Amino acid sequence: MRAEADPRDELRGLVRSLAARVRTDAETGRPCSYLSRTRRPGGTVSAEPPPEAAAAAGELSALAEVRQDLGDCRRCPLHRTRQRLVFGEGNPQAELVFVGEAPGADEDAQGRPFVGAAGQLLTKIIEAMKLRREEVYICNILKCRPPGNRNPQPDEIAACEPFLIRQLRAIRPRIICALGTFAAHTLLKSEAPIGALRGRFHSYQGIPVMPTYHPAYLLRNPGGKKQVWEDVQMVMQALRAGKGADVLPAAKQGKD
Ligand code: SF4
Numbered sequence: 156m157r158a159e160a161d162p163r164d165e166l167r168g169l170v171r172s173l174a175a176r177v178r179t180d181a182e183t184g185r186p187c188s189y190l191s192r193t194r195r196p197g198g199t200v201s202a203e204p205p206p207e208a209a210a211a212a213g214e215l216s217a218l219a220e221v222r223q224d225l226g227d228c229r230r231c232p233l234h235r236t237r238q239r240l241v242f243g244e245g246n247p248q249a250e251l252v253f254v255g256e257a258p259g260a261d262e263d264a265q266g267r268p269f270v271g272a273a274g275q276l277l278t279k280i281i282e283a284m285k286l287r288r289e290e291v292y293i294c295n296i297l298k299c300r301p302p303g304n305r306n307p308q309p310d311e312i313a314a315c316e317p318f319l320i321r322q323l324r325a326i327r328p329r330i331i332c333a334l335g336t337f338a339a340h341t342l343l344k345s346e347a348p349i350g351a352l353r354g355r356f357h358s359y360q361g362i363p364v365m366p367t368y369h370p371a372y373l374l375r376n377p378g379g380k381k382q383v384w385e386d387v388q389m390v391m392q393a394l395r396a397g398k399g400a401d402v403l404p405a406a407k408q409g410k411d
Contacts, residue, residue, distance in 0.1 A: 215247045217325035221318055225298065231314035233299035239266035243294025243322060250394060251286070252328040253277065254319065256337040256369060257297035259304055268293045273370040277334070280370070280383065284391050292326055294319065296341045307337050316341060323362070329399035330390055331362055335369030353386055356393075356402050363402050365390050 222242050228234060241258040244267055253269075261271030269277045278288050297307050297315050319341075323331070333339040336349045342359045345352065349366055356363040367386035368379045393402045 218247050218322065221321040221325060224321075225318050228298065231299075231311045233297065233301060233311055236302045237299035238263045240298050241266055241268050241295065241300075242298055243268055243292060245288070245292035246290050247292070247326060249290065249292035249326055250329040251290075251332065251390065252292045252294070252323065252326055252330075253281075253332045253334055254338045254342065255293070255295045255334040257295050257304075257307055258300040259371075260300070263300035268295055269370070272374060276370040276373060280387060283384075284387050292322075292328065294322055296338055312337070312341055323359075328362065330393055330402075331359060331364045332387070332390055333364050333366040335372060338369075339364075339366035353382060354389075356389070358400075358403050361400050361403075363393065363400065 225240070225242065228240060234240075237258075239258075239262075241262050245252075255269060255277075258268065259271050259273070261274070262268055268274070277293070281288055281291060296319060297311055298318065299315075301307055301311070331342065333342050339349055339352050340346060342364055343352065343357050343366070345357075349368060352366040353368065356365055358364065365386050367383050368376075373379050373383060393399075
């Protein structure tokens with residue numbers, strides 16, 4: 156019998172994500188101003204939450220609302236064979252979002268994205284970028300596992316994509332990294348091979364998208380790691396330079 160997704164687990168996951176953000180800020184020395192009360196002149200303490208708290212709470216609740224609307228989704232046939240729906244996890248205010256293809260067996264069993272062998276490789280890539288998993292957001296085009304890890308079907312992508320669009324709108328990242336062919340094709344509405352798309356920024360509604368090879372591909376083809384490292388270095392440089400849409404050619408800024 157398959158285990159139904161428990162929305163309370165998802166809410167706990169979102170709270171864990173915010174807690175991880177707070178922990179990361181504390182460890183990296185970033186001010187956790189959203190935890191402190193604002194002291195007014197004269198020593199009184201304001202009950203008003205500082206703007207960062209309002210922003211974090213807003214994005215957390217926007218994501219929670221998307222999760223709530225997704226519910227125990229049965230909008231495509233994949234609900235019949237899934238064990239757990241895999242919504243996504245990470246920092247609701249992430250500057251960088253990784254979008255993969257679909258859950259595999261490990262993800263289906265645990266209800267979390269990128270936790271199998273490919274996920275461990277993605278974690279290493281994130282750490283090589285001098286980031287932590289908790290600082291980014293990770294999700295997939297499809298929230299349920301296709302049987303036997305087969306390719307996503309167009310009707311499944313069409314049914315699931317509105318929730319990805321809402322996740323990205325809630326998070327409003329500065330950069331998206333599309334992992335593999337299906338993520339790149341879905342976000343960019345392109346059918347060009349991933350080898351031709353990678354290596355430069357494209358635009359998704361004005362947000363720069365760096366397509367690169369999926370970690371599962373790298374496990375089978377370790378020679379592709381060099382290209383992935385080149386791609387993520389471009390992402391790192393843009394993040395460090397505080398860049399977002401301005402890495403795109405002028406004609407693509409603010410456009411799909
Ligand atoms: S893949 Fe997406 S649309 Fe299909 S059942 Fe799962 S959550 Fe719903």
